[in-house]
Amino acid sequence: MQDIVDKIRSRYDVSEVTEQRENLTFVTVEKDQVVPLLMQMRDQEGFSHFVLLTAVDWIEEGVFQLTYILNHPGKKVDLGIRAHINREHASMESAHHLWQQVATYQRELKEMFGIDFPGSPRVDEEFFLEGWDHTPPMRREFDTKKFSEQTYFPRPGSKSYDPREYMKQKLYCDDYEEEQ
Amino acid sequence: MAQDNNPQHNDEKKIQETREKFLKDYNKKREVESPDGQKIEVEPMKDYFSQQRPQRKDPHKGVIEKFLNWARSESIWVLGFGTGCGSIEIPPLSSPRFDMYRFGVAMRPTPRQSSAMIISGYLSVKTLKRAIRSYEQMMQPKFVMALGSCTINGGMYWDSYNTINRLDHYMPVDVYVAGCMPRPEALLAGFNQLKKRIREGRAEGANQYADHFDWYKANQKKIIKDWNMPDYNW
Numbered sequence: 251m252q253d254i255v256d257k258i259r260s261r262y263d264v265s266e267v268t269e270q271r272e273n274l275t276f277v278t279v280e281k282d283q284v285v286p287l288l289m290q291m292r293d294q295e296g297f298s299h300f301v302l303l304t305a306v307d308w309i310e311e312g313v314f315q316l317t318y319i320l321n322h323p324g325k326k327v328d329l330g331i332r333a334h335i336n337r338e339h340a341s342m343e344s345a346h347h348l349w350q351q352v353a354t355y356q357r358e359l360k361e362m363f364g365i366d367f368p369g370s371p372r373v374d375e376e377f378f379l380e381g382w383d384h385t386p387p388m389r390r391e392f393d394t395k396k397f398s399e400q401t402y403f404p405r406p407g408s409k410s411y412d413p414r415e416y417m418k419q420k421l422y423c424d425d426y427e428e429e430q
Numbered sequence: 431m432a433q434d435n436n437p438q439h440n441d442e443k444k445i446q447e448t449r450e451k452f453l454k455d456y457n458k459k460r461e462v463e464s465p466d467g468q469k470i471e472v473e474p475m476k477d478y479f480s481q482q483r484p485q486r487k488d489p490h491k492g493v494i495e496k497f498l499n500w501a502r503s504e505s506i507w508v509l510g511f512g513t514g515c516g517s518i519e520i521p522p523l524s525s526p527r528f529d530m531y532r533f534g535v536a537m538r539p540t541p542r543q544s545s546a547m548i549i550s551g552y553l554s555v556k557t558l559k560r561a562i563r564s565y566e567q568m569m570q571p572k573f574v575m576a577l578g579s580c581t582i583n584g585g586m587y588w589d590s591y592n593t594i595n596r597l598d599h600y601m602p603v604d605v606y607v608a609g610c611m612p613r614p615e616a617l618l619a620g621f622n623q624l625k626k627r628i629r630e631g632r633a634e635g636a637n638q639y640a641d642h643f644d645w646y647k648a649n650q651k652k653i654i655k656d657w658n659m660p661d662y663n664w
Contacts, residue, residue: 380654398588
């Protein structure tokens with residue numbers, strides 16, 4: 251694994267390397283270097299299996315973190331390639347020409363996070379939600395509780411308890427009374 | 431149930447716009463050629479579907495209704511429609527251990543043949559659309575059994591962005607079976623409760639749906655944004 255990371259370091263601007271496990275390493279590169287790096291990994295290093303593409307919303311830093319995970323079937327190692335993209339007008343180069351199934355992940359990210367992948371097949375069609383006209387629901391500025399209360403007729407009269415206090419009261423009532 | 435507390439009367443024009451936006455190509459007004467070579471204009475939403483609202487059907491009087499209700503309660507035919515995690519509790523019901531057939535409960539493949547519908551767990555908006563269509567296609571009298579806390583108040587999905595909280599705002603519910611998930615024994619108890627309700631003549635869900643049709647439709651249209659089907663389909 252170390253030799254591959256060294257090779258990546260020699261040609262790309264690697265800002266962070268995280269060794270998660272013996273067989274899983276994450277490297278963080280610049281946004282515009284991701285697709286060339288993916289292609290090199292696939293064609294020259296033998297990471298032929300694309301595992302997943304996902305996004306994390308770091309709203310405090312104002313970025314989305316994209317993670318592409320590749321697998322080397324021969325060496326049984328995984329390589330995660332990370333990149334940060336701007337939250338405002340989030341857009342990323344499409345990688346559907348490398349693996350067909352990337353297009354599906356990109357459609358999902360477009361719908362759930364609003365990250366655009368220009369040129370990706372069917373990326374503007376709705377993927378999972380039907381007729382959604384609100385903020386993409388996986389963005390962290392989307393308040394799902396508030397949305398649910400406004401939309402889905404919450405049943406009145408529900409109570410919530412602090413779990414810690416409630417369990418003390420119910421399960422260990424003798425100790426609780428002594429404490430009071 | 432409070433029926434008129436929140437009448438969301440949708441603007442007719444807005445509905446029309448939505449429908450035009452989301453209508454599938456095969457449901458759009460178009461010109462087709464008949465086998466004889468004539469040009470015919472087809473408007474599927476009017477020509478293929480009935481525009482009539484559901485009609486109230488008053489129960490018979492006295493002993494006739496009692497006899498009919500007895501017959502209905504002893505042959506509950508359930509639509510094979512599973513949503514959420516509760517649908518996995520239904521197959522064991524037909525196994526020898528629980529054996530729902532001894533209660534006169536049987537599964538049917540199509541809405542036209544069935545008299546009861548089990549909403550077996552959380553309903554996403556996408557599934558609700560299909561559930562409403564299936565419910566409306568069922569013959570009167572029809573009964574709805576709702577399983578699990580998700581159909582009562584949302585359950586563990588109470589703050590989710592795409593699952594509904596209360597089923598009784600979208601279709602009339604006869605029996606709730608509480609639990610997360612209810613076991614098949616609880617379902618059998620629910621069926622017994624439903625039978626009791628039918629015999630007492632209280633299972634008037636279809637009439638309730640017809641009476642408060644506008645209220646139910648407004649609630650449904652509030653959350654189903656891509657309304658590309660007829661208002662009532664049967």
